[in-house]
Structures are given as C-alpha cells and as structure tokens.
Amino acid sequence: MAGRRDRSQQLRGSRIAIAILIGIFIGCVCAVMFPYGFFNSSSSLKVNERLSKSSDQVGSSACESPERVKMLKSDFASLLEKNAELKKQVRELTEKLRLAEQGSDNARKQVLALGTQIKAGPFGTVKSLRTNPTILSDESINPRLAKILEEIAVDKEVIVALANANVKAMLEVQIASIKRVGITNYLVVALDDYIENFCKEKDVAYYKRDPDKDVDTVGKTGGNHAVSGLKFRVLREFLQLGYGVLLSDVDIVFLQNPFSHLYRDSDVESMSDGHNNHTAYGFNDVFDEPAMGWARYAHTMRIWVFNSGFFYLRPTIPSIELLDRVADRLSKAKVWDQAVFNEELFYPSHPNYTALHASKRVMDMYEFMNSKVLFKTVRKNHELKKKVKPVIVHVNYHPDKLNRMQAVVEFYVNGKQDALDSFPDGSE
Numbered sequence: 214m215a216g217r218r219d220r221s222q223q224l225r226g227s228r229i230a231i232a233i234l235i236g237i238f239i240g241c242v243c244a245v246m247f248p249y250g251f252f253n254s255s256s257s258l259k260v261n262e263r264l265s266k267s268s269d270q271v272g273s274s275a276c277e278s279p280e281r282v283k284m285l286k287s288d289f290a291s292l293l294e295k296n297a298e299l300k301k302q303v304r305e306l307t308e309k310l311r312l313a314e315q316g317s318d319n320a321r322k323q324v325l326a327l328g329t330q331i332k333a334g335p336f337g338t339v340k341s342l343r344t345n346p347t348i349l350s351d352e353s354i355n356p357r358l359a360k361i362l363e364e365i366a367v368d369k370e371v372i373v374a375l376a377n378a379n380v381k382a383m384l385e386v387q388i389a390s391i392k393r394v395g396i397t398n399y400l401v402v403a404l405d406d407y408i409e410n411f412c413k414e415k416d417v418a419y420y421k422r423d424p425d426k427d428v429d430t431v432g433k434t435g436g437n438h439a440v441s442g443l444k445f446r447v448l449r450e451f452l453q454l455g456y457g458v459l460l461s462d463v464d465i466v467f468l469q470n471p472f473s474h475l476y477r478d479s480d481v482e483s484m485s486d487g488h489n490n491h492t493a494y495g496f497n498d499v500f501d502e503p504a505m506g507w508a509r510y511a512h513t514m515r516i517w518v519f520n521s522g523f524f525y526l527r528p529t530i531p532s533i534e535l536l537d538r539v540a541d542r543l544s545k546a547k548v549w550d551q552a553v554f555n556e557e558l559f560y561p562s563h564p565n566y567t568a569l570h571a572s573k574r575v576m577d578m579y580e581f582m583n584s585k586v587l588f589k590t591v592r593k594n595h596e597l598k599k600k601v602k603p604v605i606v607h608v609n610y611h612p613d614k615l616n617r618m619q620a621v622v623e624f625y626v627n628g629k630q631d632a633l634d635s636f637p638d639g640s641e
Contacts, residue, residue, distance in 0.1 A: 350455025462522035487517035
C-alpha cells in the first residue's frame with residue numbers, strides 16, 4: 214500500500230514538471246512570433262506608419278524653400294533683439310530698486326556684506342581704510358580707445374588733455390614741455406579736425422571720439438570753460454577701461470613727471486586753488502556775530518577748492534560716480550564745472566541728499582603749483598625761488614596764459630632769472 218502511494222505521488226510530480234516545461238516552451242514561441250502581443254499587431258503597424266511619416270517629414274523639411282529659412286532667421290533675430298531689450302529693462306529696474314533701497318538702514322547692511330567684522334585695536338593703532346578697490350576693466354565699451362591706451366599707457370595710467378583749435382598755441386607749449394620731460398603716456402582728446410591734424414604733425418598720441426552732437430557742438434566752438442566741462446563726460450570711458458587718469462588743462466607747463474609724485478591712496482587726488490598752508494589744506498575759521506552775545510563765535514572749517522583743471526582719478530566706483538554727478542548737473546544748468554566738482558566732493562549727506570562717498574587728497578601746493586602761488590609768493594621769495602622746482606605750473610589765476618606759460622619755461626627750463634618779473638601779481 215505504502216509503495217503504491219509513493220509511486221502515484223512521483224507520477225503526479227512528473228506531470229506537473231512536464232506541464233511547466235511545455236508552458237515555458239509555448240511562451241517562448243509566442244514571444245518570438247508575436248512580439249507586440251496577440252491583440253496589438255494593428256497598433257504596431259500604426260506606429261511603424263507614424264515613424265515612416267515622420268521620417269518623410271524630416272526629409273521634406275531638409276528641403277524647405279530658402280524663403281522659409283529666411284523667415285525663420287528673421288524670427289530668430291527678432292527674438293534675440295527682444296531678449297536684449299528685456300535684459301536692458303531688467304538692469305534698469307534692478308538699478309532703480311537698488312537706489313530705492315538706499316534707506317537709513319541700507320548703509321549698515323552694505324557694510325556687513327562687504328566683509329567680516331573686526332575688533333578695534335589698542336589706542337593709537339586704529340587706522341581706517343581709505344583706498345577703494347579698482348573696477349574690472351570692460352574693453353567692450355570702447356575697443357578703439359582700449360587699443361590706443363594699451364599702446365601708450367604706463368602702469369595703466371595716462372595723462373589726458375582735451376583741446377580744440379581755440380587753444381592750439383597753449384597746447385603747443387604743453388606738448389613741448391611733455392616731450393622735454395620725457396613723458397610718454399600722454400594723450401590729446403582732439404575735439405576737432407584741426408587738433409587731430411596738429412597732433413599728427415607733432416607725432417603726439419591723440420584720440421578722436423565718435424560723433425556725438427552734444428559733445429561736438431561744444432568741443433568745436435566752445436571756449437576754455439565750456440571745453441573744461443566736457444571732460445567729465447569724456448573721462449568716464451577711460452575709467453571704465455580700468456585706467457588711472459591724470460586730467461590736465463592745456464594752460465599747464467610740465468617740469469617733472471607727475472606720476473612720480475602721486476600717492477594713489479584716494480579716489481581723487483587734486484591740485485588746490487589755495488595759496489598757503491591754511492587755504493590749501495584747511496583751517497578753522499571763526500565767524501564772529503556780536504549780536505549772539507556769549508555765543509558770538511561760531512567755528513567753521515574752510516578749504517580752498519580743488520582745481521578741476523588738474524586732478525588724478527583712480528578707476529573706482531566713487532570716481533565714476535563723481536563724473537556722472539557732475540556731468541548730469543552740467544547738462545541741466547549753466548553752472549561752473551569747478552564749483553559743481555567741489556560741491557559733489559565736499560557736501561555731506563543731509564535730508565534729501567546722499568553725499569558722494571569718495572576719498573580725496575590735496576596735492577602739495579609747491580609741487581603742483583597754481584599761478585597765484587608762483588607770481589604772488591614764490592618769485593618774491595629768494596629761498597623759494599632758488600630751491601623750489603615744481604612738478605607742474607598751472608596758469609589758472611591769470612588770463613594772459615600763453616605769455617605766462619612761456620615765461621615759466623624761460624625761468625625754470627632756460628634759467629632766465631628775470632623771466633617772471635615783468636608780470637603783475639594779478640590781472641590788469
């Protein structure tokens with residue numbers, strides 16, 4: 214009984230195994246013969262038809278007409294133009310938002326974002342930073358000027374003078390003094406064709422700006438003061454290209470290389486209209502008002518203005534902002550550029566006005582000498598006359614500029630001791 218039962222169980226297991234093997238075999242045959250299933254053969258045909266049609270369409274698109282291609286290119290160019298315009302709008306809105314955010318608390322946030330906070334050191338050791346970082350140069354704003362500056366600049370610095378035909382005689386004296394000293398990084402911004410040709414004749418580096426109606430009208434016909442006001446618009450590109458600029462009016466005689474006498478620790482380094490230590494470097498001026506009784510004396514701080522005809526700008530954001538502010542104000546009102554230049558440099562922040570945060574330095578008044586110092590003080594003092602040799606002399610206080618420039622050359626270059634004596638202290 215037991216043996217018969219065991220055999221029947223073995224036979225049953227064998228049948229199951231055989232059935233499983235047969236099922237696997239049939240499944241493999243069906244998978245080969247009907248890869249898309251028994252009920253999807255029609256759909257597979259449709260897929261193949263779609264693939265065939267798409268390939269035909271690709272083939273036909275490759276053979277589209279030139280008109281269609283031209284239209285697509287036009288659409289693409291239009292989209293690029295719209296994209297550029299949108300980017301410009303985003304930049305403008307971002308700048309407006311930045312300016313709008315300049316509230317009372319924004320300054321603190323800016324300081325915190327600029328760097329890590331530090332602890333103050335012992336008494337007498339604390340020194341604040343006053344040198345702003347230079348900007349990254351952007352040659353795309355004026356590739357032609359960038360190429361000129363690359364050829365003539367020394368250590369990324371250049372002397373720039375603006376001139377038109379009205380100041381040709383003074384420019385000639387200045388160029389002679391530049392060559393005599395051996396200064397090579399000197400560039401004339403020619404405001405008309407006459408000065409362009411003059412520079413070619415004298416073998417002097419020059420730059421003729423692209424046509425600009427507003428600039429050209431003043432540049433070609435304007436007098437000394439009008440041309441002087443243009444510099445705040447012209448110099449911006451020099452700074453954007455990453456160059457330090459020493460701006461020079463044409464009524465200046467060079468006697469030494471000025472770049473050897475700069476400190477470069479401030480955004481703006483300028484000669485002064487002051488004529489002694491007090492006026493040039495600042496002093497406490499007491500204002501007396503007797504009607505106030507006990508409080509009759511009011512202390513004020515005084516300094517003679519920076520001269521806007523000779524100054525050095527480092528390529529920094531505050532320097533560029535200074536140019537923008539002055540140029541903007543000059544475009545809106547008939548005001549003296551030197552007055553605006555100093556107001557933007559010295560006026561502090563107050564209600565409804567945010568001051569320019571630019572560091573500044575006054576140049577040594579005997580090295581960078583104005584004509585008041587020379588003709589009223591130096592020439593009358595034996596020691597100063599003998600020992601002081603200025604870096605430059607700026608004939609800014611006198612209208613007979615050419616004659617006095619020639620006299621400066623005679624005295625300091627040719628050694629003619631009485632060359633300065635015939636001129637009055639001021640103007641007659």
